[in-house]
Amino acid sequence: MENQNSSGWEREVLTKLAFAAVKEQKKTRFWQIFFRFIFILMFLFSFVITVGSLAIGTTDINKESDHVAVVNLFGVIDSSGTASAARVIPSLQAAFANPNSQAVILRVDSPGGSPVQSGMIHDEIYRLKELHKKPIYAVVEDTCASGSYYVAVATDKIFVNRASVVGSIGVRMGGFGFVEGMKMVGVERRLVTAG
Known part of the structure; x- marks a missing residue:
């Protein structure tokens, strides 16, 4: 049991x-x-x-009536992003080439980025303005600094909100100099050139 x-x-x-x-x-x-x-x-x-x-950076150009084309320049301007010259320039070209587009608005919200990409867009805006004789206006949302400001100055006018951050062209670099310390240790600068 x-x-x-x-x-x-x-x-x-x-x-x-x-x-x-x-x-x-x-x-x-x-x-x-x-x-x-x-x-x-x-x-x-x-x-x-x-x-x-x-879709960012594209333009709606299929309207058959008169309109104002809008091209976006959003984000950091670099060769691989949505604000690259390879994406923005074709949108600008399509907007200017459309016979129904009476003007072009470049919507900008960018902290800037590559000076080369910015320069390419800047130069293309001048070329398109000369070729098509259409006005182009930059409308800034939050930020238009550095490279994006360089692009915006190619337009006929820049419109901003009073709270928008605008400007800042250029590059700043900080560093330290050890000239006196190098003299004390006995280090001297030598420059060798050819040609």
Whole structure:
């Protein structure tokens, strides 16, 4: 009789362990499904953001009636971003070339960036103004600094909000000079040139 009682106790413990293991598997499965779902949502969100960002810098030029074309210059100006010369210049060219576009607005919200990319956009604006004889106006939202200001000065007028940050052309570099320390140690400058 003692053997049966001991067997029932073991069976009860094994049953509890089995149920605990099943419960743990359910929890693990839930979290696996949850994290997979979050990963899929993040992927879809990234995809939507990427596709949406491709539209930045484009111009709606398909209107058949007279209109004002709008070209965006948003974000840091660099060769691989949405504000690159490769993206902004074709939008400007399309806006100027459209016979129904009476003027062009360059919407600017950029802290600047590459002076080369900015210079390319700047020069293209001057070329297009001369070629098409259409006015172009820069409308600043939050920021128009450094390279984006360089682009904006190529337009006929710049319109800003009184709280917009505008200006800051140039480069600043700080450093330290150890001229006296170098003299004390005996270091001198030597310059070798050819040609």
